[in-house]
Amino acid sequence: MSRINITFTSETLLGQLDLNLLFFGKEECLPSHTWGPGLRDSYILHYIHSGCGIFGRGEQSHFLTAGQGFLIPPSTIVHYQANENDPWTYSWVGFNGLHAKSFMQRANLSPPYLVYDTGKDSRPHFESFYDDLLNARSLRNGDVLSQSILYRLMAELISSSKAPLPDTKPSPSKESYLNQAIGFIENNYSQKISILDIAASVGLDRTYLSSLFKIKFGVSLQTFLLEYRINRATELLRNPELSVSDISRSVGYADPFLFSKMFKKVTGSSPRNSRDKNTEDYL
Known part of the structure; x- marks a missing residue:
């Protein structure tokens, strides 16, 4: 992962300009690289050069690709995640100022609408603003030039703004997200699925989805998946025709030794001991 973040300083008092x-x-993000849920103290505008990912606020989520971007307003909890197969590369600029909020409103970027799509004519300016700012730092008039680049970026953002982008999907309730995730687990627990797979199936950040499981069931998403598999394995152990290896594969573990380890972690006994005990109880 390649990441560069440059803090800009000037003699002007912070926050006393229309835009500062x-x-x-x-950053060239790694697959599934995630930030949040969290918040920032200033406005941060992201532009996606290549790849794709998901940006979300609360229960709303958007799938974004090259040529699009998103805004993080101050004190607004958001989360975003690079795609696993085609992770995005994006640039960002952080700013504040007396008129920062009004500029963002003119660009149709205010909660709940925080994503944008650049027009064909504006796209070159968005593609180059990072390099333009980087080059300006070495010049004698770099501070003034950098401010002008920021104003130009805002002008392009406002001129290319359209009606707010619709959500990629209706915003279901938290209960609906949980039901979708549980349904995915029930249908796929026998496969080699990960927490990322479950989160992707409902379009949520894995940390946020896990927090919903913690609130509802008192355990993380990882623990819920583990216990679901072990509970299913316990049922299968009652069938004497199935070996431990058969059961291991049936609940998503290719390695029977790892399966036995996780089974003991949850139940306190090995699969074989558990099977023997169930047989004794039955007799």
């Missing part, structure tokens, strides 16, 4: 540049950066 604070920092900027660029």
